[in-house]
Amino acid sequence: MIEHPCFHYLTETTSTNDDARDARYGHGELILAERQTAGRGQRGHKWSSGEGLNLTFSLVLEPRFLPAAGQFLLSEAVSLALVDTLARFGIGARIKWTNDIYVGDRKIVGILLEHNLAGGALSRTIVGIGLNVNQTEFDPALPNPTSMRLLAGRAFDRDEVLRVLYERLMDRYAELERSGGEALQQAYRKALYRLDERQRFRDPASGAEFEAVIRGVRPAGDLLLEHADGTLRTYLFREVEFVIRR
Incomplete structure (x- = not known):
């Protein structure tokens, strides 16, 4: 995988979100695993991913500028970064509230944000992301999965996808820190799945x-x-x- 001072790679772990809680990981550091034995998604659901095919990782952020009441802005920034990334690879995606990423009626990305608070503000946020990149066969129990490969009809370089995604995540985070949430809120609304339908x-x-x-x-x-x-x-x-x- 791509070498980067903020990237940490694991062959197997229970959950990268759990690993990312370790205090040795600071703002902007990313923990990626090829296999998670207890990966989880929203609503307590288990996250399943084909080994060596997708991107499953957790990103550490320290948004101390953001009050607890504004934590959804961070979810919007992360969701938009995924939409940005997929667009770079020719895939038009939408955000299914709150932060699943869909193409048509099929899910391509799951996101799980877990926050720590200090003095009424966010002190540390773990952003767990599972992006289906090259997987073409899924557990039939999953209701509606898809992948970049299924949508585009070709395989993707996971290193390249990860590089672009990390850049877009940090760009959207910087936008939030610099400008506040108004522009992000407008962009998020425009990207909503089934808006006005x-x-x-x-x-x-x-x-x-x-x-x-x-x-x-x-x-x-x-x-x-x-x-x-x-x-x-x-x-x-x-x-x-x-x-x-x-």
Whole structure:
């Protein structure tokens, strides 16, 4: 793999997000593993990846300038960096709220952010990313995976993809630190999956399904939906789920 002073490579580990908690890793350092035995994603789901085919890593950030209430801005910056990266390789992607990356109705990237706080601000954030690069066969239990190779019809150099992705992650982070969140929020909204389209959702508490139109995302990260009767309602993470048919 590519040599970089901030990159640390492991053949196997339980979870790179767990490894990245070690205090010896500082801001901007990246821990990548070919195989994770206990990789995890959002909502407690397990993350599965073909060995030697994809990019599974964790990035350490120390966004001490960002208050805890603004932590969703960091999620927006990371999501946009993934969209930027895929665009560089000719793949048009969208952000499925909160931060899954989709191409069409198929998932190509999973993101998991874990924060530590100090004095009302973020002190350390671990950004876990799993990007499907060259995998072409997936566990049939996964609902809708895809990869760069499946979409483009060719194999990709993982070193090149990692280099571009790291640059875009740090660029978007610098943009957030330098300019605040307004431009990021606008870009995130424009990149939203199914924006201004009627979409089916599920209430995870009751299991009831309903249709609504995505109208945007509030600065704190709650999803804004317009219901059939014209009312606008907001939903926090875990309060609503997308229903996507295979």
